[in-house]
Amino acid sequence: MSYSLDTILQLENSTEFNRLHQQFHQFNPLKVLRVDQYEIRHSNVLAWLFDPNENHRLGSFFLRKILMNLVTKAENEEKIDEFDYLAFLHTPLSDAIVHREWSTNGNGAIDLLIEIPSLNIILLIENKFHSAESNNQLERYLNSVMTRYPGWDILPVFLTLSGESPSHDAYWMLAYEDVLQIIHQELELNKETIADSIYDFLSFYVALLEEQLVEDEDTMQMAMTLYQNYASAIHLICANAYRDTHRQKQIELRTAVDTLNELSSSQRDHLTKIYSKKRKTIDYIFKIGSNVMYQAFRLFADRFTLPEHLHRPHAKVPNYVPSSWAPFLENIGPLESPYWRGYGLIIWFSREWNQDLKVHVEVGPIDYPERLRLLSALQEQNVSFRPSGMLEGKKYTKIYVSNTHVEDWTDPVCVERAMTSLVTTDSFKEFETIVLNTLNSLYSHAQ
Secondary structure, eight states, X not given: OOOOTHHHHHHHHOHHXXXXXXXXXXXXXXXXXXXXXXXXXXXXXXXXXXXXXXXXXXXXXXXXXXXXXXXXXXXGTTTGGGSOTTHHHHSOOTTOEEEEEEEOSSSOEEEEEEEETTTTEEEEEEEESSOOOOTTHHHHHHHHHHHHSTTSEEEEEEEESSOOOOSSTTOEEEEHHHHHHHHHHHHHHSGGGSOHHHHHHHHHHHHHHHHHTOOOHHHHXXXXXXXXXXXXXXXHHHHHHTTTSGGGGSGGGHHHHHHHTTSOHHHHHHHHHHHHHSHHHHHHHHHHHTOHHHHHHHHHHHHTTOOGGGEEOOSSSOEEOOTTTHHHHTTSOOBSSOOTTSOSEEEEEEEOTTSEEEEEEEEOOBOHHHHHHHHHHHHHTTOOOOGGGGSTTOOOEEEEXXXXXXXXXXXXXXHHHHHHHHHSSHHHHHHHHHHHHHHHHHXXXXX
């Protein structure tokens, strides 16, 4: 790739770039205070919401909703029997005590630790908004809390921006998307009873989280188009901005780093100023454009000639429906809520904390009688899943999971090769055929 400084002017003059920047640059007082930039400030907001006796005058709604969300989240269903979770619904939580930066006496500080005497529970929350785990951090924290609170039930939680899996099996999963939905629901249902100042503050916080979690198709496509058209400009700006971080070593920036060494200090200063003014927009374009999962899945979709309406090259969880399944799935009927590609059965990939690639097959929020019918038929064909997946109220049931190691997460070809290997094994092919035959037996009459 050749690099020319005039491509930066072309990027700046692009209508799409300015439209995207406008989207990221809307006024928000929390952004002025840089709440979006620092994990510790998100922890401060969460601590305020968790405390039933704080001045938000919302009582224990947030604490109770988080507890209920943890129990109903599909990723945590193995752990729920460890707690008397029905008590989460009705037990008064006004006795909760919220600690910030709780000291472990030499093993670091826990972001949020909440004592709930009425439930005899200690809620340990490790908040990873942008940062990653440090070595043995989760184990150290859990051991410290267990030592300091003998006789209490410890509920350790790994809270992340994107819903990543924790390295420690004892930790429950929680995502900022869950936090967003809880706050959004409260604002929507109880607008009339929430004080105006509190409502405004939470609305700004919701907007901030929505910006961080933005994954709508139009915005992602705009960013991808900008990246494809102005990759050299984005690479130069980012390579210069990331020069003191490990991100500069990303494979996409290696040539740009060499080019930077040929620029004058004045030219590099200009790059720094451009980035500082439009940092979030540029970071987002680079993140989406250089996303390995996205690029790898595009290669995967091309290899298997997946129809456009049956796949989505999502940046985190790319997904698809096999063409052979789709005609039968269309006869299941409407879903309870919007889900993936609009079908009640989906295949998707995820990157795991240990750098493995995992393939998931999941039955989504089909109307319960139909879910039960489908799952029962699959079970008769020896497709295994958790018994709780058949309970009324469950919306997501994984019926197949497998993983493989990826040698190089900077190389889309390498990741695509891993995706292909997961869906071409004998076990997956056998499973795919069983599902197809089951769908055919249940839904072929409507063809």
